[in-house]
Amino acid sequence: MRGPDDAVVRHAMLDHLARLRAASPTGAVHRDALNAFWVEGVHIPLVVQQGIRKPAWLEAALAIRTAYTPPGARPPYEDDLAGAGDGFVRYHYRGTDPAHADNRALRAARVARLPLAYLLGVEPGWYFPFAPVWIVGEEPSRAQFVVAVDEGQLYLEDRSGSGDARTYAQRLAKVRLHQPMFRARVLRAYESTCAICGLRHGELLDAAHIVPDGRPRGDAVVPNGLALCKLHHAAFDRNLLGVRPDLVVELTGALRDEVDGPMLRHGLQEMAGRRLQVPRERAARPDRDRLEERYEEFRRAS
Ligand SMILES: [Zn+2]
Structure with a gap:
């Protein structure tokens, strides 16, 4: 041919x-x-x-x-x-x-x-x-x-x-x-949806590491990842927002009490107490040990 x-x-x-x-x-x-x-x-x-x-x-x-x-x-x-x-x-x-x-x-x-x-x-x-x-x-x-x-x-x-x-x-x-x-x-595992707020717009989504890159458990595997929108990714990375091992979202005290415009109110404060939306496939869900490790860090920081 x-x-x-x-x-x-x-x-x-x-x-x-x-x-x-x-x-x-x-x-x-x-x-x-x-x-x-x-x-x-x-x-x-x-x-x-x-x-x-x-x-x-x-x-x-x-x-x-x-x-x-x-x-x-x-x-x-x-x-x-x-x-x-x-x-x-x-x-x-x-x-x-x-x-x-x-x-x-x-x-x-x-x-x-x-x-x-x-x-x-x-x-x-x-x-x-x-x-x-x-x-x-x-x-x-x-x-x-x-x-x-x-x-x-x-x-x-x-x-x-x-x-x-x-x-x-x-x-x-x-x-x-x-x-x-x-x-x-x-993003494929989370069907291009922010696990916290449900935003479904691929261009505005990131894959966040639960345990940060470079740590022993910080590898780039799906159970160490969360699909998050840019806002929630930044808040998570800076420990302004944390995820409990039972998948409930928490905010730092400072952020909870602050009074500001609609982005703070709807984008962040209303997320406290929400439960993360995770993939249907069990193997793709966040790993509990990694969530615990990260949540400890959030607690120390807040
Ligand atoms: Zn979001």
Whole structure:
């Protein structure tokens, strides 16, 4: 089979994904929308059975994909990032044979420094389409490729380096990939609704960490997340508003007693005593131990 040139397909794919992502309030996109991809009259579905996507007539892979991770489990790329600690994502070979055609297709993308798409499963059928990424290395003893998730990482040749370069690479991965992916997963779990006030407007919602990032239990998993609107997120982060382990909202005394305009009254004071709206799926609900840890902090602060 023949089809459009690599450069044409790749360019069109990056456009296609950027458009879909911009149109999605959570950043997550359904498989059907990802697969509605046509170039010069040729249909090129991006989500197929294999994790590594390479149209038959091209030499290099176009996209890599990871499956959906259940809410409590750390997504594979999180472990790969934490494990290596260098800010680069790892992507495993297809099977165990390094010479498998799909693995060769990733190698071809590496040699030519071609941008790829990285489709990360958010829930069954839904993906966070992340692009561009680049294959920048290979670790044959671990049967995996090394993936740069930001153009800035392309120039950090020495991944074993320490100090500033390493911190910079980690920060790029966090800001570019991990935070948006966490947001997409949490917003999907909460059906794009603020858990406190019920606001249903994706663009005004964030994924808040219950236990802050950087603490032992502060990982970016759904049970450590809450979908909150900007106001409630800021109030929660600053411990002006707390959530009891039984999911009831509390305010600091100062905020309760203050007299101000309608935003304070309706937006904050009326939230005291409300019960959090949490996901239907049990595994996606806030973890009680984490809520307790955070509530202690709120109590000390108020
Ligand atoms: Zn809210």
